[in-house]
Amino acid sequence: MPLLMPLMVGALLFALGVYGVLARRNAILVLMAVELMLNAVNLNLVAFDVYLRDGLLAGQVFTLFVITIAAAEIGLGLAIVLLVFRNRATVELDGLTDLRETDPPTALPVTADEQAVAT
Amino acid sequence: MLFALLGVVAVGSGVLVVTTRHLVHAALWLVLTLGAVAGCFLLLSAEFVAWVQVLIYVGAVVVLLLFGLMLTRAPIGASDELDSSRGQQVAAAVTAAAVAGVLVASLVDSFRGARIDLSGDHVAGSARQAGEAIFGSWVLPFEVLSLLLLAALVGAIVLSRRDISPDPVPLDTRSGD
Structure with a gap:
């Protein structure tokens, strides 16, 4: 089997994850896109492990570690999302702008573009 | 050939995960993507990793995501509120296309002609x-990882419990309730 086949699948899955993280507004969908990216990395690790015939099985063991860390990450991520939902009654990432820099007092009038971003 | 088929399934359902307008459908398409990736692991002769993937990802992570959807009162049915503004979507698509382009170009350039030898038993x-x-070479990282899982578990419980307030009331003052 050409090594490029798993690598291509991995690269495309990673790009899909990047799109999902950037384009989605719902926090849980963003977590799903992160899972896609982690899976792309796993596919690369296994492909290179088998390609190099590693004696320590480093690629596959790392894949197991990544799966474990992904499980921990999704658990904590969902706990945080639930906390945000309990406090704000929304999970839309665009609405969480508390840490956004406020306009300085002498700022120019808000343009239509900025208003669209702020809402 | 089978691998190409599984790859197409994985990428195709991955596209649906990030574009579908039904929240629950996204989680179910994610099941298909993760299952197809597990099949890829099997074809690459990584049996154990494949079954761990099925057990943990398809079994646990997706169920956890569905619970999250349920607890955040996710809209049932199609919803336009899932995606960011059109401009941000275009910017995200351009970024993702650039990432895919760079990755594919560099991988093709580096590994053209390399073959995985899966012959024999x-x-x-x-x-x-x-x-x-x-449990031989990697036992220390394995133990560290179990500590990490414990910490994540404790953290998740602390975050999601209602009766732990951020500034705790002294024990003697709340004995009345």
């Missing part, structure tokens, strides 16, 4: 071999 990832590797 060489199985690199049976449960026996994986277990020997984890």
Whole structure:
């Protein structure tokens, strides 16, 4: 089997994850896109492990570690999302702008573009 | 050939995960993507990793995501509120296309013609071999990882429990309730 086949699948899955993280507004969908990216990395690790015939099985063991860390990450991520939902009654990432820099007092009038971003 | 088929399934359902307008459908398409990736692991002779993927990702992570959807009162049915503004979507698509372009170009340039040798009865990832590797060479990282899981578990419980307030009331003052 050409090594490029798993690598291509991995690269495309990673790009899909990047799109999902950037384009989605719902926090849980963003977590799903992160899972896609982690899976792309796993596919690369296994492909290179088998390609190099590693004696320590480093690629596959790392894949197991990544799966474990992904499980921990999704658990904590969902706990945080639930906390945000309990406090704000929304999970839309665009609405969480508390840490956004406020306009300085002498700022120019808000343009239509900025208003669209702020809402 | 089978691998190409599984790859197409994985990427196709991955596209649906990030574009569908039904929240629950996204989680179910994610099941298909993760299952197809597990099939890819099997074809790459990494049996143990494939079954762990099925058990943990398809079994646990997706169920956890569905619970999250339920608890955040996710809209049932199609919803336009899932995606960011059109401009941000275009910017995200351009970024993702650039990432894919760079990755594919550099990988093709580096590994053109390299082949994975799967001939013979060489199985690199049976449960026996994986277990020997984890509990032989990798036992210290494995233990550290179990500590990490414990910390994540405690953190998730602390975050999601209602009765732990951020500034705790002294015990003697709340004995009345």
